[in-house]
Amino acid sequence: MANVKPRPRVVIIGGGFGGLYAARVLKHASVDVTVVDRTNHHLFQPLLYQVATATLAPTEITAPIRWLLRKQHNARVLLAEVTAIEVERRAIVCDDGMSISYDYLLVASGSRHSYFGHGDWEKIAPGLKSIDDAIVMRQRFLLAFERAEKATSDAERNRLLTFVVIGGGPTGVELAGMLPLIARRTLPAEFRNIDTNKARVILLEGGPRVLPSFSENLSRHAKRELEELGVDVRLNSTVTNVERGAVSIGPERIESESIFWAAGNESSPLGRLLGAPLDRAGRVKVEADLSVPGHQDIFVAGDLAEMFTAGKRVPGVAPAAMQSGAHAARNILRVIDGRGTTPFRYRNKGELATIGRSHAVAQFRLFEVTGRIAWWFWLVVHIFYLIGFRNRASVMVQWGYSYFTYQRGVRLITRAG
Numbered sequence: 403m404a405n406v407k408p409r410p411r412v413v414i415i416g417g418g419f420g421g422l423y424a425a426r427v428l429k430h431a432s433v434d435v436t437v438v439d440r441t442n443h444h445l446f447q448p449l450l451y452q453v454a455t456a457t458l459a460p461t462e463i464t465a466p467i468r469w470l471l472r473k474q475h476n477a478r479v480l481l482a483e484v485t486a487i488e489v490e491r492r493a494i495v496c497d498d499g500m501s502i503s504y505d506y507l508l509v510a511s512g513s514r515h516s517y518f519g520h521g522d523w524e525k526i527a528p529g530l531k532s533i534d535d536a537i538v539m540r541q542r543f544l545l546a547f548e549r550a551e552k553a554t555s556d557a558e559r560n561r562l563l564t565f566v567v568i569g570g571g572p573t574g575v576e577l578a579g580m581l582p583l584i585a586r587r588t589l590p591a592e593f594r595n596i597d598t599n600k601a602r603v604i605l606l607e608g609g610p611r612v613l614p615s616f617s618e619n620l621s622r623h624a625k626r627e628l629e630e631l632g633v634d635v636r637l638n639s640t641v642t643n644v645e646r647g648a649v650s651i652g653p654e655r656i657e658s659e660s661i662f663w664a665a666g667n668e669s670s671p672l673g674r675l676l677g678a679p680l681d682r683a684g685r686v687k688v689e690a691d692l693s694v695p696g697h698q699d700i701f702v703a704g705d706l707a708e709m710f711t712a713g714k715r716v717p718g719v720a721p722a723a724m725q726s727g728a729h730a731a732r733n734i735l736r737v738i739d740g741r742g743t744t745p746f747r748y749r750n751k752g753e754l755a756t757i758g759r760s761h762a763v764a765q766f767r768l769f770e771v772t773g774r775i776a777w778w779f780w781l782v783v784h785i786f787y788l789i790g791f792r793n794r795a796s797v798m799v800q801w802g803y804s805y806f807t808y809q810r811g812v813r814l815i816t817r818a819g
Contacts, residue, residue, distance in 0.1 A: 409434050410738050412731075413494060413504035415484050415672065417444050417467040419720050420510030420704030420727030427731035429474045433738070436502060438494070440483035442466055445533060446788055448720055449797075451573060453536035454662075455580040456544065459812045460533045462796045465789045484511070487675040489697065506699050506734045509672055509686075510727055513705035513718060516668035516683070523644040527661040530573055537816075539662055543581070544815050546660045547589060550596045563601040564658040566649050568641055569665030570607030571614070572755040575624055577664060578605040579758040582632045603633045604656060606649070608640040608665070613755055613763065615717060620763040623772050627757040641665070667718060669706045676700065681708045690745035692730045698737055701730040711748040720787070722748055754780045 410433045414421045417439035428435050446463040453460055471477045482496035493503045515529030528538045543565070550562040563585075567578040585601035592598075605612070605628065611621040612628070612635065628635050636651070643650035648657050669684035678694045679687040685708035686694065692707060694700040704723035709716040716722045726746055733743040752766040754776065762776035771779060788794045800812075 410505040411436070411503060412506045412508065412734060413438065413502055414508045414510065415439075415494065416510035416512060416670075416704070417441070417479070418447070418510060418512050418704065419723035420512075420730075421508070422467070422470065422727070423724045424508050424510065424703065424727040424731035425471060425474065425477055427728045428476070428735070431476070431735055431738075433476060433506075433735075435474070435477040436480060436504075437467060437471065437477060438480045438482055438484060438496065438502065439467060440481070441532075442468070442479075442481050443533075444470055444789060446784075446793075447531070448784060448787075450530050450533075450536045451577045451580065453533065453812070454530060454539035454543070454577065455584060456540055456813045457580070458797060458800055460537065462793055462800065463788070464533060465793060470789060484672060487672065489677055489700065492699065504699075506701070506737070508701045508703060508727070508730050508734065509670075509676065509706060510703045510723070510730075511670035511672045511706055512723075513667040513669045513683075515663055516666040517663070518666060520644070523663070526646055527568060527644050527649075527663040529663040530577070540812075541815060542660050542662075543584075544813060547585075547593065547596070547598060547601075548815070549659075551593050553596075559596060560602075561647065561657045562659050563596065563598075564656065565601065565603045565660045565662070566656060566658045567603065567605045567662045567664060568644075568649070569663065570605060570609070570612035570635075570637075571664060572753075574605060574607070574664035575612055575628065576756050577662060578603055578633050578635075579628055579631055579756065583759055586632070604658075605633050605635045606639045606641060606651065607635070607637050610637055612637070616753060616755070616763060616765050617770060620765055620770055620772065624755065624757055624763050627761050631758050667705065673702070673706050676702070678702075683708075691733050691743035692726060692746050693733070693743065698743075701734060703727040703730045709746060709748065711746070716748040717753075719753070721751060725749065752779075754783060756780050 412433050412435050414437045443464040449463045452458040468479045484494050486495035493501050495501050517523045546562050550559050553559040567574050581603045585598045589598040613621045613624050639651045673686045686702045688702050688707045692701045703726040705718040729746045754764045756762045760777050762780045764771040764776040764779045
């Protein structure tokens with residue numbers, strides 16, 4: 403009886419956009435797929451700020467990875483954190499000591515927020531990359547009003563009702579645009595000792611404009627919209643210190659108990675385990691086909707990869723992760739078949755960012771849109787990419803509820819933040 407050649411083993415680290423889209427490409431291939439993630443859920447990260455601002459519940463932007471891949475019979479899902487990648491032995495090692503061998507490896511473990519060498523700031527100014535981050539942020543935001551209600555001095559009350567968002571990219575703009583709406587439209591009738599209309603939201607951006615990846619026209623529009631919502635937008639304001647109860651911009655000190663970080667990203671530490679060259683942000687300098695230099699059996703996708711198209715760095719956004727994950731998987735299949743790999747080309751379908759309740763900016767290759775029309779573009783795109791019918795229907799209900807009533811559906815405080 404002839405020996406049956408074993409099927410190639412493909413291990414995917416990360417169940418985010420890159421890993422999930424890669425696994426789906428391999429659905430009908432004659433390979434065995436193992437997806438390893440330290441959480442059991444896929445997260446729709448673009449809507450995290452809506453969990454942080456009590457519009458959506460965590461379950462409405464997440465879905466179990468096992469459920470998403472339940473019909474893919476060549477795939478298994480393991481809940482574990484990868485602690486080592488043994489390139490020569492072709493194996494990964496997990497936190498529980500389990501070793502998983504591979505023939506082909508795709509690393510799509512994403513990124514975390516960067517504090518630019520000030521790791522001690524994270525406990526004071528949480529970022530927004532995971533469900534846990536969003537819940538912590540929601541807790542601090544809602545608790546600020548509860549504590550202000552009990553404050554015994556104007557100074558304490560003012561400090562509690564001052565909210566500082568650090569970073570003027572899409573996350574910072576979207577977060578800063580929602581906070582004043584809640585303070586001025588949702589909460590005023592509920593408190594007796596404080597006037598929630600007096601809440602201050604300050605957005606600090608170290609560069610000369612917000613939304614720096616957008617055109618200058620859209621950046622100016624976004625700044626104007628934020629200011630009309632009551633946000634104090636401060637450009638060229640580099641944060642020099644974050645401490646309990648205050649943020650410093652050079653000699654100026656802003657007192658606040660609610661400081662939120664949206665200023666930068668750094669790649670997953672797993673990139674350092676590959677023995678490959680890295681850029682300053684910790685991204686792996688991959689080949690044009692997304693493979694690790696010198697290793698046609700290892701590919702990197704999403705935020706962890708430094709990718710270029712037409713000489714421009716590919717942005718660390720969800721569509722780029724989806725496209726690169728799928729492309730890396732197709733190249734793995736080409737290697738298995740003995741064919742040459744193809745270079746990755748990012749197709750930029752546009753950039754969108756919301757500002758407040760029903761305004762947005764949208765930048766496409768041939769045109770730009772602002773205001774309500776852009777917001778409808780944003781709405782349709784995000785609903786389309788949400789995983790699963792239940793998530794789409796639930797999000798639509800919550801958005802409708804918030805839009806017409808100005809109420810937040812998930813104002814839940816579960817612990818002292």
